[in-house]
Amino acid sequence: MDEVKIIEIKQSVFKNNDEQAAELRKELKDKGVFLLNLMSSPGAGKTTALKATINLLKDKLKIGVMEADIDSDVDAKKIAETGVKSIQLHTGGMCHLDAEMTRQGLSGLNTDDVELAVLENVGNLVCPAEFDTGASKNVMILSVPEGDDKPLKYPLMFSICDAVLINKTDVLPYFDFDVEKCKQYIYSRNPKAEIFLISAKNGDGIKEWSEWLYNEVQKWIG
Amino acid sequence: MDEVKIIEIKQSVFKNNDEQAAELRKELKDKGVFLLNLMSSPGAGKTTALKATINLLKDKLKIGVMEADIDSDVDAKKIAETGVKSIQLHTGGMCHLDAEMTRQGLSGLNTDDVELAVLENVGNLVCPAEFDTGASKNVMILSVPEGDDKPLKYPLMFSICDAVLINKTDVLPYFDFDVEKCKQYIYSRNPKAEIFLISAKNGDGIKEWSEWLYNEVQKWIG
Numbered sequence: 136m137d138e139v140k141i142i143e144i145k146q147s148v149f150k151n152n153d154e155q156a157a158e159l160r161k162e163l164k165d166k167g168v169f170l171l172n173l174m175s176s177p178g179a180g181k182t183t184a185l186k187a188t189i190n191l192l193k194d195k196l197k198i199g200v201m202e203a204d205i206d207s208d209v210d211a212k213k214i215a216e217t218g219v220k221s222i223q224l225h226t227g228g229m230c231h232l233d234a235e236m237t238r239q240g241l242s243g244l245n246t247d248d249v250e251l252a253v254l255e256n257v258g259n260l261v262c263p264a265e266f267d268t269g270a271s272k273n274v275m276i277l278s279v280p281e282g283d284d285k286p287l288k289y290p291l292m293f294s295i296c297d298a299v300l301i302n303k304t305d306v307l308p309y310f311d312f313d314v315e316k317c318k319q320y321i322y323s324r325n326p327k328a329e330i331f332l333i334s335a336k337n338g339d340g341i342k343e344w345s346e347w348l349y350n351e352v353q354k355w356i357g
Numbered sequence: 358m359d360e361v362k363i364i365e366i367k368q369s370v371f372k373n374n375d376e377q378a379a380e381l382r383k384e385l386k387d388k389g390v391f392l393l394n395l396m397s398s399p400g401a402g403k404t405t406a407l408k409a410t411i412n413l414l415k416d417k418l419k420i421g422v423m424e425a426d427i428d429s430d431v432d433a434k435k436i437a438e439t440g441v442k443s444i445q446l447h448t449g450g451m452c453h454l455d456a457e458m459t460r461q462g463l464s465g466l467n468t469d470d471v472e473l474a475v476l477e478n479v480g481n482l483v484c485p486a487e488f489d490t491g492a493s494k495n496v497m498i499l500s501v502p503e504g505d506d507k508p509l510k511y512p513l514m515f516s517i518c519d520a521v522l523i524n525k526t527d528v529l530p531y532f533d534f535d536v537e538k539c540k541q542y543i544y545s546r547n548p549k550a551e552i553f554l555i556s557a558k559n560g561d562g563i564k565e566w567s568e569w570l571y572n573e574v575q576k577w578i579g
Contacts, residue, residue: 177398177482177511178503205483207509228513230452230483258510260399261427261452261481280502280525281400287429288480289399291450303502306531 139211140222142243144203147235152266156234159241159269168246169355170237170254171348172270174292177258179278180302182210184335185255189217191345192251196352199249201240203232203257210255220244231262234269251352260285264292271355272297274348279303279312286320293321298329300344305334361433362444364465366425369457374488378456381463381491390468391577392459392476393570394492396514399480401500402524404432406557407477411439413567414473418574421471423462425454425479432477442466453484456491473574482507486514493577494519496570501525501534508542515543520551522566527556 149155163170175181182202189198200221202210211223224240226232232240237254246252254270256263275296277285280303286293293299299321301314314332321328329347333340371377385392397403404424411420422443424432433445446462448454454462459476468474476492478485497518499507502525508515515521521543523536536554543550551569555562 176400176480176503177507178500204510206512207506209506209509228487230481257483258398259452259481259483261450261479262484265450278400278502280500280528281398284429284431285399287431288426290428306502306528309528309531 139208139215140243141208141225142222142240143225143227144232144236144239146229147233149235152233156267156269159234159238160271163269163271164355166246167356168249168252169352170252170270172254172256172268172273173276174256174263174273175258175276176260176281179276179281180335181255181258181276182213184276184300184302184333185253186213186217187335187338187341188345188348189214189219191341192349193217193219195349197248197250198253199244199246200253200255201244202255203240205257220249226257230257230259231266232256232268233266237268250356260289260292264295272351274298274300276300276302279307279310283312283317283320286317286324290324293324293328296325296328298331298347300331300333302333302335304332304339305337361430361437362465363430363447364444364462365447365449366451366454366458366461368451369455371457374455378489378491381456381460382493385491385493386577388468389578390471390474391574392474392492394476394478394490394495395498396478396485396495397480397498398482398503401498401503402557403477403480403498404435406498406522406524406555407475408435408439409557409560409563410567410570411436411441413563414571415439415441417571419470419472420475421466421468422475422477423466424477425462427479442471448479452479452481453488454478454490455488459490472578482511482514486517494573496520496522498522498524501528501532505534505539505542508539508546512546515546515550518547518550520553520569522553522555524555524557526554526561527559
């Protein structure tokens with residue numbers, strides 16, 4: 136396999152991240168690029184869910200992926216297996232990406248031939264929620280083994296996400312996870328959240344979630 | 358059940374956290390209090406593992422627990438069921454505790470009658486690793502559903518921990534998790550790490566890990 140392209144992200148010098156994010160979002164809109172900011176805890180299944188999503192959408196959309204991590208390039212290599220363009224972003228210890236860091240990543244990715252750009256953010260339910268990346272939509276993954284009470288403990292993350300994917304539903308029989316209770320907790324933080332039950336492993340629900348994403352991309356790029 | 362005591366932690370004003378942490382550690386040593394800093398991703402099983410540990414040690418050690426979270430008091434209530442003293446710390450959105458914030462928590466807990474004080478840190482594999490809390494020992498939990506590659510992606514957390522508990526071994530049959538490979542990754546980051554395989558759910562390995570902890574407390578409080 137070809138070597139993965141790795142971008143070492145520099146810390147931002149801008150103080151007003153919200154302004155930077157709004158500007159980036161406008162530029163992307165004008166250029167016809169939809170930016171998906173995908174967040175979760177470590178190990179919730181972002182990369183596996185993304186691979187399954189890409190396999191459904193890659194013939195309909197031009198896709199590019201940025202895999203952000205503190206270290207390693209294992210995720211970018213996994214995404215490269217789908218055949219879409221992927222690069223690895225190293226945050227140098229930083230626990231999140233802000234808009235300017237995302238801009239560095241997009242520049243490394245080169246979005247001239249991309250309609251759907253995906254930022255797989257650093258695995259973390261706290262800090263990424265505090266920084267607008269300039270994304271068109273924020274989506275998070277909560278996995279069944281983490282427990283149904285996470286919306287109570289990490290309220291900001293659930294409140295800023297347009298969609299929540301409840302992943303690893305294949306192992307529901309082995310965990311004490313109440314899907315209805317979890318949905319109620321999510322809606323209490325974010326009444327407008329779209330919730331999808333998925334199993335990235337066996338493919339359940341990937342079609343429904345991918346259709347929602349595809350429609351959102353179409354609305355954005357017109 | 359009695360109401361849980363909740364402490365709203367204020368952000369630290371001190372610039373040199375390492376100095377604050379060294380000072381706190383010395384004070385705790387002089388006072389005969391062992392401070393365990395317990396870290397993990399959201400949902401790795403910190404509270405459940407802690408309950409099982411407390412049930413084995415509460416007749417041999419005087420224990421007090423600080424449950425740190427951005428919001429909610431569900432964890433402190435669960436710990437209170439064991440009969441040991443527990444309080445909830447609210448970090449006001451902060452993604453970690455530093456030494457001064459830990460000192461605020463210990464003051465709220467009151468350690469006059471405590472030999473083993475436990476800080477259950479905010480669920481996060483990134484930021485808590487960067488801030489010395491003044492703990493006698495750092496311990497982290499990695500759960501099987503998160504995947505065996507996490508030591509590659511979150512190297513600092515694994516390198517600063519004295520012990521790693523690999524939790525949820527009861528679901529090993531349902532996940533693609535290579536225990537030997539994971540151990541190798543951990544040792545590559547931290548050759549001196551103590552590794553325990555546990556299932557907080559069915560009790561496997563809790564005795565071995567609790568014995569290690571008990572011995573460390575004895576060495577500390579003399």
